[in-house]
Every structure is written in structure tokens, then in C-alpha cells.
Amino acid sequence: MxxxxxxxxxxxxxxxxxxxxxxxxxxxxxxxxxxxxxxxxxxxxxxxxxxxxxxxxxxxxxxxxxxxxxxxxxxxxxxxxCHMRGVNWIFPGVKTIIDVGGQDCKGIKVENGKMKNFIMNDKCAAGTGRFLEIIADTLGLALEDIGEISLRSKKPAEISKTCTIFAEQEILLRLSEGCAIEDILAGLHKALANRIYTMVGKIKIEKEVVLTGGGAKNQGLRKWLEEKIGYPVLVAEEPLLxxxxxxxxxxxxxxxxxxxxxxxxxxxxxxxxxxxxxxxxxxxxxxx
Amino acid sequence: MNELKGLARAAQIYLDPQQRARELKAEGKKIAGYLCCYPPVEIMTALGYVPIRILGDMNEPITEADAYLPTVMCAFYRSILDVAMKGRYDFLDAFIGAHACDGAERVSYIWRSYLKSPCSFYLDVPHSNHAAAIDFFKVQLNYLKDELEKTSGCNFSQEALREAVKLYNKQRSLVRSLYKLNRQDPPLVSGSEMLQVMVSIMCIPAEEGNSLLEEVIEEVSNRSAGPGQKKGRILIWGSLIDNIAMTKLIEDCGLNIVIDDTAIGTRSFWVDVDETSDPFEGLAVRYLDKIVCPRTFRDTKGTRSEDLDNRFKYLKIMAKEWNVNGVYFNIIRNCDIHGYEIPEVRDYFEDIGIPVLVIEQDYSTTALEPLRTRFQAFAENIG
CATH class of the missing domain: 3.30.420.40 (ATPase, nucleotide binding domain)
Known part of the structure; x- marks a missing residue:
């Protein structure tokens, strides 16, 4: 069948x-x-x-x-x-799923293969893949590359985590101050990770944590999220699926x-x- | 047009809730519009006014009110002022505002300044239920009576007030009977039908409302096809829903709305007014103490779990008697009073093993679609 x-x-x-x-x-x-x-x-x-x-x-x-x-x-x-079931099929020990999609971001708590709780961002692009798309666009870089580039930074710039549009304005400000692209990108990924961490934190992040969606393909986001959470997160071979x-x-x-x-x-x-x-x-x- | 009966009549009234009041006005009746659950309809009725609940409109974009109110304020009260500024309530003979919450308080004052209803009264509702607060509220209710008496053209009588108390207690008892029909599985009345009935009875004279309730009870008791069995049976807790677009969305996602604790629902009807020798005493106690809305502070009792039990035991009883397996917290964006209460009520339900879905919604029919995934996931989870 x-x-x-x-x-x-x-x-x-x-x-x-x-x-x-x-x-x-x-x-x-x-x-x-x-x-x-x-x-x-x-x-x-x-x-x-x-x-x-x-x-x-x-x-x-x-x-x-x-x-x-x-x-x-x-x-x-x-x-x-569906995300919960798919992730649970690959990682039976999963307790927390963080899904960073194109237009929304979700946290899902799993207990014994069943969904216990979930949370979603409401009506705002901050904390979603769209944030990264807009940022890549503003900097004239490919979406696939910005995560890698951010990893080169030794001194992440301070970027607010409140709003995609405000963050975009901050980028322009930092650029005019002569801030290096990798530092700006590191700051942005850190801000995004903080925002996601705060939202999913409302339903308590517990090990194992699995990161899915397009956001899971971004090394920068993964790194800052792991730093915030305090231990490594798991990512499927193809997190989009x-x-x-x-x-x-x-x-x-x-x-x-x-x-x-x-x-x-x-x-x-x-x-x-x-x-x-x-x-x-x-x-x-x-x-x- | 009025040969329609029962649910069909409720659906008709719901489409234009103020239509009946405008008709009555044309016949020479006086109409009093009031905010929230707190102004006693008995006093308005005893003085010859037809009380109608002032509603917002989720279909109407807020374009006028934001010049008068901050956008950080509850979208429901912004909507009320918006439709009022656009003339929807120009026919009112009396406007009764109330300090139910800060949103209602602001709207009450701005209404008085800009909308010029012939009689405009602001009911000062204390925020606690202490004995002194109840005494204070009783005096406020007397002020309301005095003010309405000036414009009503009829003299106040204790007897008329006692009759009004009886009339509305009958309405409350009918509302409870109707909700009881939803204890069975599947329930007999859908959440959307119930909402249409609740909006209707708040916008027509009590006698007409009582007949409508009797018709609806008879109709649904004998119906073969009701809302049918869905994945989950839910209780809705929160400020209010006054548009069936919201209840339909919830029901489409596989949830039966069987009971609620909301202001356009049981909260306005659940408890009777005691027929005290001084009717103002019974009214003050019922409206200030017995209506349970988070806008009224209650003394903290013992441990946290004792405190929660003291405040929310009625919800546990509802959940048990209506056999619910999930609770939806309907939070209208920027509603502080319900927003602050979320952790308390959520903990209380989760402690008794009932899952909770919290959504902060924008009180706009155009902003509903993104909520579908949440309701659907919740239904899949509890079903």
C-alpha cells in the first residue's frame, strides 16, 4: 500500500x-x-x-x-x-518541536507521541522565515548564505527583536556606522533566536528539542538557538519534509x-x- | 416579517439587532442602551425604558474611534465607539455607561462628550465586592434611577421594580434551561444558534425575549437534527463573542461549543436577583457580587489552590455538568482584565486535566482565518 x-x-x-x-x-x-x-x-x-x-x-x-x-x-x-507526527516518527524521544516556517513559527510540546500543547506567533512576521528573507534581500545576499556568513562574526551587533521592519532600519543604521556584514547578520540571527526562544519558552522547552522548517537549514539560527537553550537541538536530514x-x-x-x-x-x-x-x-x- | 419564530426569529433579529428597538422607538417607546453586564436592566425597565445591550461590530473596520481612543485599548470597546460615532446608536433616549473596565469607562466619558444622548449616565461600579463597596454601589443604582426618572416621563415605583426583577429572573431561568439542553451529547443547540439567541434577547423587550426563549426551547427539544457530534466539547471562557463568524469558525474546525462563561452568554444570566424587601439591595448584591467577571477583585483566600478554587469553582462545575473536554479562552486583544487572569484560569483547568487553548483575537472578521489552524489542531488534539 x-x-x-x-x-x-x-x-x-x-x-x-x-x-x-x-x-x-x-x-x-x-x-x-x-x-x-x-x-x-x-x-x-x-x-x-x-x-x-x-x-x-x-x-x-x-x-x-x-x-x-x-x-x-x-x-x-x-x-x-502533522509536524508533531512527522518529527516523532524520526525522533521518538522528542519533547519540544520548534518549527520556523515561511510565515509562521510554532512551538509544539510532545508527550508520549501525543501533542500536549502548542503555540504560534500571531500576525507578525518577526520570528519567521520571512524575517530572514527580507534581511537577505536588504543586504543583497542569498537566503541560503546568510546563516553561514553570520557564523564568522566575533562581535554580533545589537539588533532589536521586536519587528521585521524596525530590524531592517537598524541594519541600515549599522551599515552606515561601518559595522561588518557578518556582525550584523550574527546580531539578526541572535535576535531571531531570542524571539523564538521567548515564544516557545511559554510552553517550556524540554529535551529533546527538534528544529524543523526552513529555519532549521540556517546554521546561524541553529547556533544562537542552541546557545540560548543550553544544549544541542536535533535537525532531521531534510527538515522541510x-x-x-x-x-x-x-x-x-x-x-x-x-x-x-x-x-x-x-x-x-x-x-x-x-x-x-x-x-x-x-x-x-x-x-x- | 415577524411571523418567524424560535431560532429563525433569533437569526433575523441577530442580523440587525437594533431594528426592533428602532421600531419600538417609532411607536413612542423610550430606548436605553447600556454597556456590559453591570447596569441593571430591571431599573431601566421599571421606568418604562426598553434596555438594549450596546454591541460592537466585527465586520466594521475601526476608522473613527481611533481618533478618540488609544489603539492599545480593547478592540471591542474601540469598535463600540466607532459604530456609535458613525450613528448606529443615535436613536437612543438614554445611554448608560459603566466602569466595568477601563475601556468601558473611557467610552462612557467620550460618549457623553460627543454623542449627546438625551440622557447620559455613568454608573460607577466599584472594583471589589466588600460590604462597603456594595453599599456604595447601591447608592449608585439609586442615582441611576433618579437620572432615568427625570427623562422617562414616568414615576418610579418599588412595585414596578419588583415586577421587573421577577420578569428578568424568569428570563434567567429560561436561559439556564436552554443551556441545559446542551448537557447531552451531541448538544441540541450549536454555539452559533445560542449566540444569535443571546444577542436577540439582549436587544428586545424582556417579555418578547422570554417568548422567544420559550419558542427556542420547544423547537430544539423536539429537533431531530441539531449541530451533531464533533470531535470535542468545549467551554468558552473570556470577555465575549458577539459575531457568529467566530463561533462558526470554531464549529467548522470540529468543536461543539456547549457552554460558555462570557458576557454575551451565561455570565449575564446565570444568577438571579434575590427578591429583597428593598429591591436595590438585591440588585446591588447580584450585579456587583454575584456576577463573576475578572473586573471585580475578590479577596485572596488561603493557599493558591484554595484561592483558585474559591474564584473558579463554578467553572469546574460547568465543565463537569456539560462534560467538556477542552476550554477555549477567547481574549479580545488588549483586554487587560481577562488577559491578566489567563495564567490563573489556565492552571485551574489544567489541574483538573482539561486542556486549554488561548487565543488573543483582533475582534475583526477579516482577521479570523489565521486562527483556523489553531482551532483545528486543538480539535485534533482533544478529539
Whole structure:
């Protein structure tokens, strides 16, 4: 049997396909503005990598903020539950998950494989991947590089942790003062780590701590978070995939609770297509 | 239009809560608008006024009020002043403000300066329930009576006040009966339906409200298809919800709202007024002491757990009798009084093994969507 999890995040879409034992195929690609029209393509591409047909997949779960736009998913589950399950599958000893995504940041407490509590940032980009994107942009650097560069600093600049826009203004001020780029970046990563630490601290950070999402790929953020927490955090081989993995794990669990007949019936009615809210001609070609 | 009955009538009133009051005004009745749970509706009714609860509007962007109020203030009271500045309550004959919280206090004073309701009264509600505070509050209630009497055109009588107390005690008893129908699983009334009924009865005369409640109770007791069973049964604690966009979002995420402790809900109805020989005595005690809102300070008792039990035992009883497996704290952004109480109430519930979801929301229908993930995750967790 095969199970798929599709995690449509604000920035990146992730797909995981599993059999009963292991991950057999994955996909990571930008979400873009038109994710409503591409969820089916993403799933198909993931399946093609291992020569699987869509009809061979037994259960599909959609998660992430775009989860409501996956018409062929058999269930939608919030990304909080999916992340928790995915991380717990890789690291059974996890107690605290810190997920730094494109537009939100979450802390999840896990106890015996169950979610005990969670916390999310509200309506502010500070503490999220967007903060790093904007900073990289302001400095004219690639997002992938800024974490590494920050590690070279011996004297991190003081940057406030309150607001992305204010932080951006502070960068310009520090630049005009002649502060080195690596020191500015170190200050920014430290500020971001402090902000995340404060938020997740509300639900008590306990060992083992696993860092996921795009933020987990940033060495600078990881370093300052570890310094703040006081011990190393764990990061999966591919930290972007934990939500989609959790969705695929849950898909297996859900399928296991259904009879073969019900499962076959459900699959028969599933159509691999994109969501359309509007008449295509009225949105794709506004000039017509 | 008014051949609608029960829930359908409540849904109709909810769509334009002030419509009935405007109709009555056109018939020559006097309308008194009041803030919060604290001004006694009995006094307004005894003097011939139709009391209506002043509401904000989550659908209306705040564009006027921020010139008069700081944005660090509760979004609900900013919204109330905003819709009032835009004329929604211009038809009121009397405005009764109250020092329920600092937000209500500010709005009361600004209302008096700029909105010029023919009668404008500010009810000074003490922040403790000591004997001296209750005496003080009793005097304030007499001032309210005197002020309303000047503009009402009718003379005050103790007898009319006693009748009003009976009338509203009946309403309270009907509200409790309606909520009791949600003890069963699945509940008979959805949170959105309940909210429509609560908003309605606060905005129409008590007799009409009582008939409406009787109709609704009969209707839902006999219904075959109610809200249905969802993943979790929750209690909502907090200041208030006055828009079904919020309750619908919660219910869509797989949660049955079965009971609440909020101001547009049980908090305004849960306890009766004692029929004391001096009706002002019963009113003062009921409104100041027996309404449990964090805006009133209560003496700290013994150890912390004894103190929490003294203050929140009623919540434990509600949670048990309505068999809830989760609690949602509805905090309107910048509501200090509820915000400060979060750690206490959360600890109390978690100690009895009931998980809590805390959300500070912006009192705006356009800001609801980001909350969906939280409600859904909470439902998945407790379900």
C-alpha cells in the first residue's frame, strides 16, 4: 500500500510518498501564488519519480495553509498535528518541536507521541522565515548564505527583536556606522533566536528539542538557538519534509482503520485535479 | 416579517439587532442602551425604558474611534465607539455607561462628550465586592434611577421594580434551561444558534425575549437534527463573542461549543436577583457580587489552590455538568482584565486535566482565518 502527505506551506510545497515501512519518494518546490492549480502536479511528479500511478495511492492527507485547496485529499489535518507526527516518527524521544516556517513559527510540546500543547506567533512576521528573507534581500545576499556568513562574526551587533521592519532600519543604521556584514547578520540571527526562544519558552522547552522548517537549514539560527537553550537541538536530514511526512504517517494510520471495500470506494471517487474558484477565463486573462 | 419564530426569529433579529428597538422607538417607546453586564436592566425597565445591550461590530473596520481612543485599548470597546460615532446608536433616549473596565469607562466619558444622548449616565461600579463597596454601589443604582426618572416621563415605583426583577429572573431561568439542553451529547443547540439567541434577547423587550426563549426551547427539544457530534466539547471562557463568524469558525474546525462563561452568554444570566424587601439591595448584591467577571477583585483566600478554587469553582462545575473536554479562552486583544487572569484560569483547568487553548483575537472578521489552524489542531488534539 502507498500513502501520500502533501504539505502546502506559505513558501514551499512538500510531498512525501511512503509504503508501509519507509519513505519512497519526496518533492520540494516553491508554492507560488498559484498553488491552487498545482497541488495535483506536485503529487504526480512525486509519484512519477518511482513509477507509481495516482490510483495506486491508498490514502492522501493534505496539510499546511494551502490544505483546503487540495480537492483530491482524503482528509485535511492541521500542520501542527502533522509536524508533531512527522518529527516523532524520526525522533521518538522528542519533547519540544520548534518549527520556523515561511510565515509562521510554532512551538509544539510532545508527550508520549501525543501533542500536549502548542503555540504560534500571531500576525507578525518577526520570528519567521520571512524575517530572514527580507534581511537577505536588504543586504543583497542569498537566503541560503546568510546563516553561514553570520557564523564568522566575533562581535554580533545589537539588533532589536521586536519587528521585521524596525530590524531592517537598524541594519541600515549599522551599515552606515561601518559595522561588518557578518556582525550584523550574527546580531539578526541572535535576535531571531531570542524571539523564538521567548515564544516557545511559554510552553517550556524540554529535551529533546527538534528544529524543523526552513529555519532549521540556517546554521546561524541553529547556533544562537542552541546557545540560548543550553544544549544541542536535533535537525532531521531534510527538515522541510516533517509536515508532509507526518501527513503520510497519518494517512497510513487512517487507511489502516478502513475496510478494503471502503478504501476502494473512496479511491474510485477521487479525482486528480486542481481547484478552481473562478471561471478560468476570467482570472487567467483579465484583459479579455 | 415577524411571523418567524424560535431560532429563525433569533437569526433575523441577530442580523440587525437594533431594528426592533428602532421600531419600538417609532411607536413612542423610550430606548436605553447600556454597556456590559453591570447596569441593571430591571431599573431601566421599571421606568418604562426598553434596555438594549450596546454591541460592537466585527465586520466594521475601526476608522473613527481611533481618533478618540488609544489603539492599545480593547478592540471591542474601540469598535463600540466607532459604530456609535458613525450613528448606529443615535436613536437612543438614554445611554448608560459603566466602569466595568477601563475601556468601558473611557467610552462612557467620550460618549457623553460627543454623542449627546438625551440622557447620559455613568454608573460607577466599584472594583471589589466588600460590604462597603456594595453599599456604595447601591447608592449608585439609586442615582441611576433618579437620572432615568427625570427623562422617562414616568414615576418610579418599588412595585414596578419588583415586577421587573421577577420578569428578568424568569428570563434567567429560561436561559439556564436552554443551556441545559446542551448537557447531552451531541448538544441540541450549536454555539452559533445560542449566540444569535443571546444577542436577540439582549436587544428586545424582556417579555418578547422570554417568548422567544420559550419558542427556542420547544423547537430544539423536539429537533431531530441539531449541530451533531464533533470531535470535542468545549467551554468558552473570556470577555465575549458577539459575531457568529467566530463561533462558526470554531464549529467548522470540529468543536461543539456547549457552554460558555462570557458576557454575551451565561455570565449575564446565570444568577438571579434575590427578591429583597428593598429591591436595590438585591440588585446591588447580584450585579456587583454575584456576577463573576475578572473586573471585580475578590479577596485572596488561603493557599493558591484554595484561592483558585474559591474564584473558579463554578467553572469546574460547568465543565463537569456539560462534560467538556477542552476550554477555549477567547481574549479580545488588549483586554487587560481577562488577559491578566489567563495564567490563573489556565492552571485551574489544567489541574483538573482539561486542556486549554488561548487565543488573543483582533475582534475583526477579516482577521479570523489565521486562527483556523489553531482551532483545528486543538480539535485534533482533544478529539
Amino acid at each position: 502507498f500513502f501520500a502527505g502533501i504539505d502546502i506551506g506559505s513558501t514551499i510545497t512538500k510531498v512525501v510518498v511512503r509504503n508501509e515501512k519507509e519513505i519512497i519518494s519526496t518533492l520540494i518546490r516553491p508554492t507560488g501564488a498559484e498553488h491552487r492549480r498545482m497541488a495535483h502536479e506536485a503529487v504526480l511528479e512525486t509519484l512519477q519519480k518511482v513509477n507509481l500511478g495516482f490510483e495506486e495511492v491508498d490514502y492522501i492527507i493534505a496539510t499546511g495553509y494551502g490544505r483546503i485547496n487540495v480537492p483530491f485529499a482524503d482528509a485535511q489535518i492541521s500542520e501542527i498535528t 516533517t509536515g508532509a511526512l507526518g501527513a503520510a504517517v497519518l494517512a497510513q494510520e487512517k487507511a489502516g482503520k478502513m475496510s478494503d471495500q471502503d478504501l476502494a470506494e473512496m479511491k474510485k471517487n477521487r479525482k486528480l485535479e486542481a481547484v478552481t474558484f473562478f471561471k478560468e477565463d476570467s482570472t487567467s486573462n483579465p484583459g479579455a
